[in-house]
Amino acid sequence: MIMMKTCIMLILIYYFNNVSLALLQANLLTKHYKELLKKMHKMFNGDEVLLNINEYEYPKTNETLRQLHKQQWLDYYKCLKEIYADIKQDRIIYPSALIALEGTSVTLECQICISPLEMYTTSLEWYFNSSNSKSSKVKNTLHDGKGIVNSPDNRYIIMYNVKLEQAGAYWCEVGHTVGSIYYLHVDSNMEPVNVYPDRASYILQTTMMKNVSEYKLKVYTTWATWSSCSTCDAVGIKQRYGYCTVSLLEMSDHKSFINKRNKLPCKSRFLPEQVRLIPIIKNKKIEIMRQYCKKKCRKDVIFEVRDNMGNILESANNSAGIFSMIQEMPKPLPSIARNVIYEKHNKKIKLVCPGNLNADVPIVWRIDDKIIIPSHIKSQSNGRIHINPQMQILFESLKFEDANIYSCSQNNEIAGIIKLVVVGEIEFKLNHHIILVGAIVIISVFFIIFWKAFKQRMRYTMH
Template sequence: MNKLFQLLLVLCLLQATGCGFFSSSINKLKQKAKQAYKKRFGKDSAINIWGQQKSEYPGANQQLRAENRQKWHEYYECLIAQSKNLNNQKTITPEAIIGFETASIAMECKICLNPLESELKSSVEWEWASPEEDIMSPIEFTEHILVSPEDRTLHIYNLKPENSGQYMCKLGQSIVAPYFLTVVNISEDTFNEVHSPAALNGPYSEKPQELKYSLVLDTEWGEWTPCSKCNEIGRKHKLGYCEVFSKEIVGVKENQTEDTSLDDVKELFNIFKYGIPCQSHILPNAIRQIPETKCPEGQVFEIRDKDGKVLERANNSDGIYSLTQKLPPLEPTVERQVQYGVKGKDIVLECPGNINSDVPQQWQIGEKNLIPETIAKQSNGRIFISITDRVHIKMAKISDSNIYR
């Protein structure tokens, strides 16, 4: 009995010694592995000592498990969105978009990357082709053309007409629907200001109109701008532009043109199911010539021969007239008036001109508009514009001397 007890004691001591030896060796191996992976992948690497993604194999770490679940959820949501983006031919739907000259635009890369492919995001490339080219080539990045490193969104600032074309992002053999960008030059003179449908008074935006080829003309709106005032009632606006959409074609017979048939139109708008802007360079000429889709243009005077060939053109909107035209009526002369005032006394300025029409008057100092509410607030009521459109200056100062128009 005594010998058996001694043997068990020796076995226990050997086992304890062996366990300590092996555990020490394993710990040293773990430390070496950690140092090796830290040296290779960096201090904040998401790879464990077995070379696996921590987010993919989070073990019992609840935070990593939640992050992993969220990343895979976003990936599946992206796939669902792409599936809904398929057109009637079950192919990816391209987008025809408009950019305004000197403004900016952002084009999102819609490639779906799962968490295991997230490190490939930096390999996403953007290519483009101008409207005259058929072959895509890599984009040359400049101070105005940049790609966001976080989501590979393409940003183009200070847009120019030469930025028009087809844009597409890809990763290896994976590509997504392209963008067809058309950069247009707009003038504030061509804007039609309308109010929100929720506003009490109009004017309101035009309602959708039906066109030939079983198309619909409607307004596409951008995003709201920030409010003009902080913590106060102000104004915000958004730009809208006309866009052509398709609708269900049921037994519609239209007169065909040489350029475009009804079948061609159906095929085009089945591909571009989100519509095509009226000023897009990919919109067929037959549709661009429909009166409702035409944008306002300047008044151009043309002289043609008996065969219809243009012999002379004169852009009347730019003040250029043909010698064969009647001279336009002369603009009325600008009325000028010099008015003297005494420092410390009150002065009232009246508009010396008259166009024999009951229209609002806008006062300016130099190129700066005088907004009645603003000028009264800034001057604490010393300068104000009355309801009769007169400028009242109380207790005039030398600094009030200026050119008022």
Template sequence: MHLKIAVILVISFSIIEDRGKTLTQKLTEKAKAYYKTKYGKDSSTHFLGYDITEYPGRNAEYKKIHRKKWEKYYSCLQDQEDSFGNHGSATPEAVLGFQCLSIRFDCKVCISPLELSQKDAVEWYWTPKSTNKLQPVEYTEHVLLSSDDKALTIYNLQDSHTGQYICFLGKTGMSPYFLTVIDGSLNIEQVYPTSSTSNPHPAPPKLITQHNVYIYTEWSQWSPCSRCGKVGKIFKTGYCTVISGDYFDNSEDNTNKIKTLKSDESGSGFELFTIFKLGIPCQSHILPSSIKYLDEVQNRKNEIMIGFCKKSCNDDVVFEVRDGNGRVIETANNSAGIYSIIQGIPPVDPDVKRKLIYAAKGEKIILTCPGNLNSDAPVQWQINSKVLIPEIISEESKNRIVISVMDKIIIKDVHLTDSNIYSCWQNRELAGTIRLIVEKKIKLNFNHHIMLVGVASILLTFFYFYLNAFLGRKVTTQTT
């Protein structure tokens, strides 16, 4: 009924001259907003609810967009067919994630432009490490589905996210991802670029000849800058990976581009690597023990590289609504929490996490930021308004308190004076707080010899009274 009224009014007022054009435009925009809210369409949506680029008519620009969309789809289908190889099977991927950071899984199913506009066309499923049951992924404030390409992004990774993930389009599913989440502060080493005079540098690939496998470092992208307007910090992580020599290309001295698939023939290495042609992380839960505990694998560390950055603070995201002539008719500053009705319901910001920790005096404790603002930006710690600078706090505490390269506070010998509220920040916004309460530890010193004598005395006393009661009883007989 709303549709019919909108169409009739638009046609009726279209014959009115300049004075009536403003009203026509308003009615058209209202119709667009209604269908945008109902169907979640993009900015190229006709006010009747369909994507204009899917029915371009004689519009040359829309024809070009239409052609590119479908060419991209058919190119994806061709690449997908080529990746199957002679065996006709897709290649699964084993990846490693670090706690509190994020990971992104691209949907490997080719999605046509028509299916991409449908919100529920693609579904993600996963199998936790502890079970063998495939179940739908539950989307939360840290587990998000991209509306653009249906990619799955998990922020603030935890051990519980370890498992197998797969994307489905209807009944069609492609090769899965096998994710293992580890504590990034363990078995990690800070390295410097090869152009730097500081050491150590990233470890080069290494061949284990007896098994025909290589060990190399798989690097992530640089993280966002930790602050704006001033010099901040960025980092990227690299994790140890094992790959078959038959699928490894070491022709380039570039740690970000050393992985290249070769022929589909079986190699002389372990059989598992003929399936996982892209390699398996050294700390993956699916890597066989026979490989995981090789000396070369055990001695290879994960790596982290830290750099400096500077960005402007003008990061306002402004959404604009334009009419058919390209004129701006509405603006909404999303950064200020203002959204247009055409955008639909905005995503929910992650909550500020709070945590209470009790510790005994003299213990070693590690403080990890309990929250995450859906960003891999480095964490900055504060006590009240005082910023904790790693170099200064390490020097003042004589190395008793350090902030690790993974932005965790490590207190090696906690004191009563360490009791405080520690806050962690990302991009100038509060992500979480930890209230640390340190108490005196009551120690009870037992003399084991005295305790044994006491226990023996109690047992002998009990045995003595038992014998007296047993031997002193009267025996009676009954005659008939």
């Protein structure tokens, strides 16, 4: 009887184990089958054709991404078309020679075409080789900061408030591909410039072109883009710079010293010296076109967080420097540059704004809260103080009352502060003959004292 119960128990245990295993396998198969059907449904409905794919490479049914994807390819083919049109049949990419006045801004664009397939897998870097470098193989990586601003994709860089030491070669690289090289020449602002205050003189100047038949050259002015208005909600000034440029009258097949896109700045070191010394080229000055302007101040940028019903949950005034915790970390603004200058009385001095807010905007000078108007300060000082076209304050002869705190601003924001201290100078006018006679008298006195002391000592010794 006991044996029979034991056998029945074993049969029941075996049966229930098989049933549980079968049910478990059925559940797993059903789950796997449902997932497979779900994937097949997505495939046939166009929601997902490929798995584990970058959405920027295949935008699926997202119409916004599709348009972005299409535009990226159109831009890529347009870039290739422009590059091939530029190199023509020679298949040679010539470098570009640029010139900039010290304190102005320069924009450099990378000439490498990057396809959308490589856009998110490769990195673009900018490099620099100084004109003072002894080796052309030295390259320094360019980073944001000190007046250099990179675009989000590094396609171009903007250099504000250019310095003389920034002259040199610039180029971009993507992997093993090297872009066209820019040779930048920074000109000092010691020489006078021509300023055109109205539109008529500007049009007259742009149409003027002089030919140098001896070298088959033409000399003209290349104008930079307009700067932004110097202030907002009030009448301000905008300006642009014109630089002397030479190019060939006719493009020829033989090699010439002008092979950098058929134009060179007149002061470029790549232009032969005998050409730079031609009177027409040598005497041509840097030109500035200046116009009055007025623009509206930008409105405050408000970042808001709303719920599904449209109610405002959070508000942050980004223009006032207030940001939400869910926003990305904002880029820090350039710090205010400060400088203290000590100069002697009656000396000649030039005040240059020590800072820049990474903006191509003319400088506005202030003493306390009062704006320095160039025409007023020149007339009030009888020409002793004036502001040159580069917006630098020039003192022909310093006076003690010129000591003050000067601030320079862009877009109504302070970019730099200069504290000017005027010190007195005491001059001693000495006659060399008087100095010689005085030295002889002093030496004679010491010799007489020494001789009397020596005689007195000899007398005591004898006694």
